[in-house]
Amino acid sequence: MxxxxxxxxxxxxxxxxxxxxxxxxxxxxxxxxxxxxxxxxxxxxxxxxxxxxxxxxxxxxxxxGGRLATKRTRCGRQFDHGAQYVTARAPNFHAVLRSMRAAATVDVWEAGAPEPHFVGVPGMSGLxxxxxxxxxxxxxxxxxxxxxxxxxxxxxxxxxxxxxxxxxxxxxxxxxxxxxxxxxxxxxxxxxxEMAPCLTLMAAFKDGQPIPFTSKRMPQQPLSWIAYNSSKPSRLSQGCWVAQASVDWSVENLERDNAELAELMLPMLCAQIGADPSAAQYVAAHRWRYARSTSxxxxxxxxxxxxxxxxxxxxxxxxxxxxxxxxxxxxxxxxxxxx
Ligand SMILES: Cc1cc2nc3c(=O)[nH]c(=O)nc-3n(C[C@H](O)[C@H](O)[C@H](O)COP(=O)(O)OP(=O)(O)OC[C@H]3O[C@@H](n4cnc5c(N)ncnc54)[C@H](O)[C@@H]3O)c2cc1C
CATH class of the missing domain: 3.50.50.60 (FAD/NAD(P)-binding domain)
Known part of the structure; x- marks a missing residue:
């Protein structure tokens, strides 16, 4: 051991x-x-x-890792389909993340946010x-x-x-x-x-598709969070996006099967990033039934x-x-x- x-x-x-x-x-x-x-x-x-x-x-x-998860596909794509990043408010936890950074299992994702966004490397499961x-x-x-x-x-x-x-x-x-x-x-x-669900989309596009932002939060929209997964440090594959549905949309669509969810969510993602749905080379949905505590x-x-x-x-x-x-x-x- x-x-x-x-x-x-x-x-x-x-x-x-x-x-x-x-x-x-x-x-x-x-x-x-x-x-x-x-x-x-x-x-x-x-x-x-x-x-x-x-x-x-x-x-x-x-x-x-549970919800600190990374999905790796057979074609070598990689998606953080659970927690997107980690923030630390308690000094002890911050120090733990810093020590992991020194050990090269965690890095900082430059996402333009005021507080550091720590991510596991080469995926969230690294943490x-x-x-x-x-x-x-x-x-x-x-x-x-x-x-x-x-x-x-x-x-x-x-x-x-x-x-x-x-x-x-x-x-x-x-x-x-x-x-x-x-x-x-x-x-x-x-x-x-109480815990709320979160339906998550993973999509990879071929080269040449637009990358208008690295992350975007839209609390009032059916897709409330979108991240360009490949913009995180040490990611092994390019063109990978992750999108999360809002609590309301997730509750409403929770029992749909994964293929149906992917079909519904891909056009919503493409509308936000200006990509062509037919350029998607990999699309999959994941159902987190108990994603986040709301109470x-x-x-x-x-x-x-x-x-x-x-x-x-x-x-x-x-x-x-x-x-x-x-x-x-x-x-x-x-x-x-x-x-
Ligand atoms: C889509 C999504 C996005 C998120 N984004 C963020 C974010 O950006 N930043 C952030 O800080 N947090 C985020 N979170 C929340 C964060 O992931 C959780 O707060 C944290 O990971 C919870 O850890 P945990 O150990 O309490 O639970 P979990 O990670 O759920 O671990 C519980 C473990 O118990 C195991 N288990 C369950 N039942 C059994 C059983 N019967 N027998 C054996 N094992 C069992 C499961 O397999 C799992 O591994 C997000 C969560 C989701 C789902």
Missing amino acids: APRDSGILQGEKTDSQGAGKLGALLMSCSKILIIGSGITGLSCAGKLADAGLNVMVLDKGRGV PKHLVTGLDVSQNTTVETVGARDGGWTVTTQTDSLAASHVVVTTPAPQITPLIGVDHPLTRRLLSV PLGEPFLRDNSRTLYLGGDWCIGPRVEAGWISGRAIADDILKRI
Whole structure:
């Protein structure tokens, strides 16, 4: 396993020095299972692993990162079809991104914005790939239930049953209730959280098509965000655009199939960038059913009475990558404080 660089910085309170001996002891008797390898799960797992705890991350996806995602096509095109860029308001998170920039896994996208827009390189997935180094992650592992048993937890997947002393669930909020059960006391706390979908178009054009802007936000339009993906640093392919539908349009068209969505969204994109739809060489749509929290919880995580089940994610604080990172770190701090 490669050595870890979780982005913990000199001077950041890690608890790892103090927890070193305790961590070694706990390694032998407890296991912390983290469900989800998005930014929340990775930020939590990294801090706990650095404190010497026995941590394993489970994710149903083929790659790590969740909504920090990059799609690579067979013909070599590349699209950031989830989060477009990352901003940092908390000094700690800013410092983490700077350290990733020094490691050449993150760069700044010169998009003309006042605050730096950090992007993973060569795609957004470069960022979670950096954070996952040295962590024990099981991909293609769908968790089906999380249940209390013998003073700990049993997590069932499609093939296994795993025992844990602590469980941290970091999936989007609406996906938590099926795991912990409708009767779990924390389920009630999730009722106030709302998440909106986002339908996303990826399109690549042959050379010679116009590039009138690198990004454009149009909150009142059916396509509310358009970005020239190839203008981000270190992108491997030219001519690639990403467009996101507004919340209203996404809700209205959520159940259409992907081919139909691509057919509807391509002319809208072409009208904005002045391209000829027949010049598109690759077109695909992606459905994010739970893209962004529109009504967040308002606190960094939820914890049950046993203090061993934690729920976290961007939905706790707001619809940003940084919110997930803060939630994950807050959970790790709480676990470290209590053991
Ligand atoms: C289209 C789009 C554009 C966005 N743009 C931006 C932006 O420009 N800037 C920004 O800061 N934020 C943006 N966001 C929001 C940002 O992506 C999220 O805030 C952040 O990535 C959430 O991270 P997370 O770890 O909380 O959740 P996720 O990234 O959703 O991670 C949850 C993980 O849980 C896994 N999972 C779910 N259920 C199970 C299960 N049963 N078993 C195992 N694993 C499971 C999933 O596979 C996933 O990997 C955007 C989001 C979308 C969708």
